[in-house]
Amino acid sequence: MKALTWHGKRDVRVEEVPDPAIKEPTDAIVKLTTTAICGSDLHLYEVLGPFIGEGDILGHEPMGIVEEVGAEVTHIKPGDRVVIPFNISCGHCHMCGMKLFAQCETTQVRDQGMGAALFGYTKLYGEVPGAQAEYLRVPQAQFGPVKVPHGPPDERFVYLSDVLPTSWQAVRYADVPDGGTVAVFGLGPIGQMSARIARHLGYRVIGIDGVQERLAMARRHGVEVLDASVTDDVPEAIRELTGGRGPDSVIDAVGMEAHGSPAAKLAQTVTGILPDAIAAPLMSTAGVDRLAALNQSMEAVRRGGTVSIVGVYGGMADPMPMLKMFDKGITLRMGQAHVKRWIDDLMPLVTDDSDPLAVMDLATHRLPLDQAPHGYEIFQKKQDGAVKVLLNP
Numbered sequence: 198m199k200a201l202t203w204h205g206k207r208d209v210r211v212e213e214v215p216d217p218a219i220k221e222p223t224d225a226i227v228k229l230t231t232t233a234i235c236g237s238d239l240h241l242y243e244v245l246g247p248f249i250g251e252g253d254i255l256g257h258e259p260m261g262i263v264e265e266v267g268a269e270v271t272h273i274k275p276g277d278r279v280v281i282p283f284n285i286s287c288g289h290c291h292m293c294g295m296k297l298f299a300q301c302e303t304t305q306v307r308d309q310g311m312g313a314a315l316f317g318y319t320k321l322y323g324e325v326p327g328a329q330a331e332y333l334r335v336p337q338a339q340f341g342p343v344k345v346p347h348g349p350p351d352e353r354f355v356y357l358s359d360v361l362p363t364s365w366q367a368v369r370y371a372d373v374p375d376g377g378t379v380a381v382f383g384l385g386p387i388g389q390m391s392a393r394i395a396r397h398l399g400y401r402v403i404g405i406d407g408v409q410e411r412l413a414m415a416r417r418h419g420v421e422v423l424d425a426s427v428t429d430d431v432p433e434a435i436r437e438l439t440g441g442r443g444p445d446s447v448i449d450a451v452g453m454e455a456h457g458s459p460a461a462k463l464a465q466t467v468t469g470i471l472p473d474a475i476a477a478p479l480m481s482t483a484g485v486d487r488l489a490a491l492n493q494s495m496e497a498v499r500r501g502g503t504v505s506i507v508g509v510y511g512g513m514a515d516p517m518p519m520l521k522m523f524d525k526g527i528t529l530r531m532g533q534a535h536v537k538r539w540i541d542d543l544m545p546l547v548t549d550d551s552d553p554l555a556v557m558d559l560a561t562h563r564l565p566l567d568q569a570p571h572g573y574e575i576f577q578k579k580q581d582g583a584v585k586v587l588l589n590p
């Protein structure tokens with residue numbers, strides 16, 4: 198089959214690789230019809246190279262048609278249309294029992310000290326072959342795949358794999374009081390959907406980014422926006438919009454590659470050119486994240502408010518403003534999304550023909566799998582108006 202494989206910094210290629218096959222009775226094979234590129238893939242493309250093997254298949258936002266199932270997979274059958282959550286969880290361990298699916302004890306990557314395995318996401322997360330491919334082997338398929346109805350276009354459902362549950366969790370973790378205000382840093386796909394979900398739940402939303410088409414997209418979905426590219430002091434501008442006090446909650450939907458952190462950008466660039474054997478331990482012990490958005494989130498939130506971190510961070514010794522966080526009494530929540538936990542909240546919204554979250558207005562590019570390298574490039578460089586890129590294998 199064809200698949201998108203990683204070969205080095207900003208070097209991904211579509212190549213012929215062996216077809217996946219059932220190995221365990223709990224596996225399924227799914228023929229993919231749509232598979233997306235995520236902001237998390239951009240971290241692999243640019244800074245997390247030391248943790249990826251040459252030839253690894255990337256991708257973790259797929260949907261398709263079940264081709265084959267193992268003997269223990271009974272809730273889906275060949276021909277069913279399914280979306281596959283990005284984290285691989287068993288559904289029956291202690292953590293899954295608490296709906297902490299991103300910490301599944303059956304798939305935890307213990308030799309790396311990490312949580313549940315993820316599709317297409319580095320040695321840290323199990324080096325499971327990813328989903329930017331024609332076919333996907335789905336481990337723990339007795340639990341993971343989510344059945345969706347035949348009929349509506351893939352775009353209505355594909356975001357159940359990551360974007361929607363991640364954004365839903367970001368908003369829930371932000372703990373916005375009734376009628377309250379939330380600021381969303383970063384208006385990529387995750388920030389867009391976090392903002393729309395917060396609007397749907399009745400909150401006032403202020404969105405911050407420096408990319409014009411992303412600001413425009415947020416604006417047309419009822420978000421007040423701040424253009425970070427022309428605002429000197431973003432936290433101060435947010436305070437001005439909220440009676441001088443700051444918003445009740447802030448969502449950081451930017452993560453480790455924030456603009457405006459020159460020292461950490463240098464560290465990321467340096468670790469990017471060192472050999473893996475030196476760079477990986479360095480990245481695992483040092484503070485290498487670009488923290489501009491996170492620091493501004495702490496600065497902007499009102500006293501006693503909550504910061505919900507949904508953007509991915511990876512440094513082990515990042516400096517944090519402890520005096521400010523402690524004195525303001527900030528609550529912090531974060532982590533990988535527990536995808537299946539939020540499906541029951543989201544399914545009624547994506548199957549509603551009136552499209553309350555406007556999922557049909559997120560993808561800007563639909564490309565054949567062959568053009569995935571181009572998709573990565575325009576998504577990373579924010580060229581050609583790219584906000585979300587979907588691939589059709």
Ligand SMILES: NC(=O)c1ccc[n+]([C@@H]2O[C@H](COP(=O)([O-])OP(=O)(O)OC[C@H]3O[C@@H](n4cnc5c(N)ncnc54)[C@H](O)[C@@H]3O)[C@@H](O)[C@H]2O)c1
Nearest residue numbers: 236237383385386387406451452455456508509532533534
């Ligand atoms: N927690 C999870 O389970 C989970 C799941 C999916 C994605 N993520 C993470 O969420 C983050 C966003 O993903 P995405 O797909 O929306 O990616 P993206 O790269 O398209 O979005 C990031 C946005 O942040 C903006 N930005 C950069 N620096 C900024 C700053 N200083 N202030 C304000 N905005 C700034 C960029 O212009 C961009 O629009 C990534 O870190 C991704 O890894 C986490």
Ligand SMILES: [Zn+2]
Nearest residue numbers: 235237258359
């Ligand atoms: Zn993703």
Ligand SMILES: [Zn+2]
Nearest residue numbers: 287290293301
């Ligand atoms: Zn489990």
